[in-house]
Amino acid sequence: MPREFKLPDVGEGVAEGEIVSWLVEVGDPVSEDQPVAEVETDKAVVEVPSPVNGTVQELHYEAGTMVEVGEVIVTFALEGEDVAAAPAPTDDSDGKAAEAPADADAAETADAETAVESAPDTGGRTFAPPSVRTLARELDVDIGAVSGTGPSGRVTESDVRAAADGETVGEATEEKPAAEPAAEPGTTAETPPSSEPAADRDRTLAAPATRGVAKDLDVDIDQVPAVERRDGEAFVTADAVREYAEGQQAAQAADVATVAAGETGPREERIPYKGVRKTIGDKMEESKYTAPHVTHHDTVDVTELVAMRERLKPHAEAQDVRLTYMPFVMKAVVAALKEFPELNSSLDEEAGEVVRKHYYNIGVAVATEAGLMVPVVDDVDAKSVLEIAEEVNRLAEEARERTIALEDLQGSTFSITNFGAIGGEYATPIINYPEVGILGLGAIEERPVAEDGDVVARQTLPLSLSIDHRIVDGADAAAFTNDVMGYLETPSLLLLK
Numbered sequence: 299m300p301r302e303f304k305l306p307d308v309g310e311g312v313a314e315g316e317i318v319s320w321l322v323e324v325g326d327p328v329s330e331d332q333p334v335a336e337v338e339t340d341k342a343v344v345e346v347p348s349p350v351n352g353t354v355q356e357l358h359y360e361a362g363t364m365v366e367v368g369e370v371i372v373t374f375a376l377e378g379e380d381v382a383a384a385p386a387p388t389d390d391s392d393g394k395a396a397e398a399p400a401d402a403d404a405a406e407t408a409d410a411e412t413a414v415e416s417a418p419d420t421g422g423r424t425f426a427p428p429s430v431r432t433l434a435r436e437l438d439v440d441i442g443a444v445s446g447t448g449p450s451g452r453v454t455e456s457d458v459r460a461a462a463d464g465e466t467v468g469e470a471t472e473e474k475p476a477a478e479p480a481a482e483p484g485t486t487a488e489t490p491p492s493s494e495p496a497a498d499r500d501r502t503l504a505a506p507a508t509r510g511v512a513k514d515l516d517v518d519i520d521q522v523p524a525v526e527r528r529d530g531e532a533f534v535t536a537d538a539v540r541e542y543a544e545g546q547q548a549a550q551a552a553d554v555a556t557v558a559a560g561e562t563g564p565r566e567e568r569i570p571y572k573g574v575r576k577t578i579g580d581k582m583e584e585s586k587y588t589a590p591h592v593t594h595h596d597t598v599d600v601t602e603l604v605a606m607r608e609r610l611k612p613h614a615e616a617q618d619v620r621l622t623y624m625p626f627v628m629k630a631v632v633a634a635l636k637e638f639p640e641l642n643s644s645l646d647e648e649a650g651e652v653v654r655k656h657y658y659n660i661g662v663a664v665a666t667e668a669g670l671m672v673p674v675v676d677d678v679d680a681k682s683v684l685e686i687a688e689e690v691n692r693l694a695e696e697a698r699e700r701t702i703a704l705e706d707l708q709g710s711t712f713s714i715t716n717f718g719a720i721g722g723e724y725a726t727p728i729i730n731y732p733e734v735g736i737l738g739l740g741a742i743e744e745r746p747v748a749e750d751g752d753v754v755a756r757q758t759l760p761l762s763l764s765i766d767h768r769i770v771d772g773a774d775a776a777a778f779t780n781d782v783m784g785y786l787e788t789p790s791l792l793l794l795k
Contacts, residue, residue: 301350303372305365308337308344308704314366315339316573317359319431319441326354334372336431337365338573342671342707343700352376364572430455437462499524503533511536515543574668585731589766593726594775598783600742601757606789614684623742623759624662625686626792627714630785631737632658632679633795635712638778640770642711644732652769661710661730662690664697665720671697672730674710679795718742723760734769737782738762759786 308315315337322334333345334354352374359365430453434441437458444461446453499520504512512519522542524532571579585591603626614621635642635658643654658679661672673693675686696702713730718741727738740760747756761782765775785791 299376300355301352301374301376302370303334303349303374304368305337305371306346307367308339308346314364315344316364317361317371318343318435319361320357321345322354322357324354324357328352328354328374339704342574342702342704344704346371348372348374350374350376430458434458434461499532501531503528503531504535504539508534508536508539512539515539517543517546574666574671578669581731582728585729589729589731589734590768591726591729591764592767592772592775594763594765594772594779595724596761596763596776596779596783597745598759598761598786599747599756600759600786603786603789604742604757610683614687617684619684619688620691621684621687622690623739624690624714624716625683626789627737627739627782627786628660628662628675628678628686628690629683629792629795630782630789631660631712631714633785633792634778634781636679637781638774640774641735641765641778643734643769644711645734645766645769655711657711659709659711661713661733662693663713663715664694666698666700668700671702671707672710672713673697673702673706674708676709683792712736714739718760724762727762727764729764729766734766735775735778736764738764 305315318336318338320335322328322332328334328348329351330349331347334348335346336343337346338344354372355375356373358369358371358373365371431441433439433455434444434453439458439461441453441458444453444457447457502520502522502524504519509519512522517539519534519539522534522539525535525538526533600623603623607621607623607626611621639654640652642658643652645651646653657677659674659676660678661674663670663672673690673696675681675689675693678686681689693702693706696706710730710733712733713727713736715727715736716739717725717727718739721741723740725738725740727736729736738761740762742757742759744755745758746753747758748754749756761779763775763779765772785795
């Protein structure tokens with residue numbers, strides 16, 4: 299008996315997902331836990347595995363369709379069962395695949411079955427990482443038609459870009475107008491002078507009246523094609539000048555029409571507001587209009603921290619770990635959160651209670667092609683700087699590749715965003731609601747600092763702390779920031795934590 303497979307709950311609180319791509323086709327044999335589809339939720343792209351051993355009998359939706367959790371997306375024929383011919387997904391108004399006609403011709407059915415049986419095990423299947431599939435969608439490339447040059451035939455980014463370039467060339471060739479018929483003998487003189495290349499001469503013979511016409515029509519007479527030559531010099535008439543002017547005006551009008559028709563390229567485009575981008579927007583809106591934000595700015599001298607990191611980098615590299623400033627900041631933040639627990643809390647509005655967290659899961663904002671994502675490092679207080687660095691690097695890479703697990707995007711108690719990596723000093727970070735605080739980091743740079751009456755160059759770090767003013771007072775925000783600054787200014791204090 300065929301087994302209907304419903305879209306599972308691929309993440310906490312996820313109600314629907316977009317089928318980004320199918321990894322199998324009708325007739326493909328599958329094994330249990332083999333990925334059959336890529337589904338994009340409002341948090342990440344995940345692979346949905348087959349629950350059984352069998353053969354794909356029907357794909358119920360086409361790629362690009364939003365499907366609610368619990369909807370049947372695939373029908374499998376279990377091992378030992380015949381595979382009924384079923385059509386591949388086709389485009390209809392709601393994206394659902396069209397059903398096979400009940401009275402399908404027997405011969406066609408037989409042909410379909412033969413085709414299924416003769417298909418190779420991997421025929422038609424496309425292997426590519428999510429980032430490459432995303433690129434293919436952006437470049438409007440049918441990734442299923444791309445030949446992969448990567449290991450085991452995987453489609454690479456270069457393959458997609460090459461396919462995109464090839465399609466562009468093909469389209470240009472098809473749109474190239476057919477060659478115009480050659481002019482018949484004796485008709486050259488009938489060709490309007492405007493259709494000829496501009497003459498671009500240094501000297502032109504013409505009657506004074508012709509020059510007057512050229513002046514009135516704002517025509518450079520040296521650009522007008524000659525009608526004859528006199529004494530070896532080009533000679534133009536008033537009629538030639540007028541024809542040239544009319545041709546130029548017609549060409550300009552045609553250019554304007556072409557631009558207005560969008561034939562030179564779209565002047566704007568519409569991109570669906572969905573997926574991760576919409577989730578980010580919804581969260582930002584909820585945060586901004588729920589929590590009254592206040593942002594506290596300050597600057598800390600991190601010269602000693604910069605020197606410490608330089609000393610520790612070789613040791614980290616020896617353990618194959620890239621050491622940034624972020625692990626130090628995270629340790630400093632957690633040390634300060636222990637002193638100011640109101641910043642490591644959330645507000646349960648329904649219960650009317652402030653929930654103080656006695657664990658320290660720090661979210662780190664990461665810019666990805668899909669938008670801002672916030673992977674979470676759990677229990678930062680129980681990890682070393684190197685352990686934190688290793689985990690931050692892994693999570694950031696997985697977020698950028700859209701392979702991060704949903705559980706790694708959940709459960710943060712306080713967040714940090716590093717806009718200084720891109721450039722800038724201060725900002726107003728939006729709180730990762732329902733948290734009550736987020737710390738923004740500017741760029742660490744050498745800046746002038748007053749020290750004992752002298753102005754000296756020091757490495758400084760701008761800080762921007764946004765708080766939910768319902769839970770955190772401004773004085774507490776300033777005191778918390780001062781605590782963080784103390785640890786960053788004298789990072790050896792972190793050894794005592």
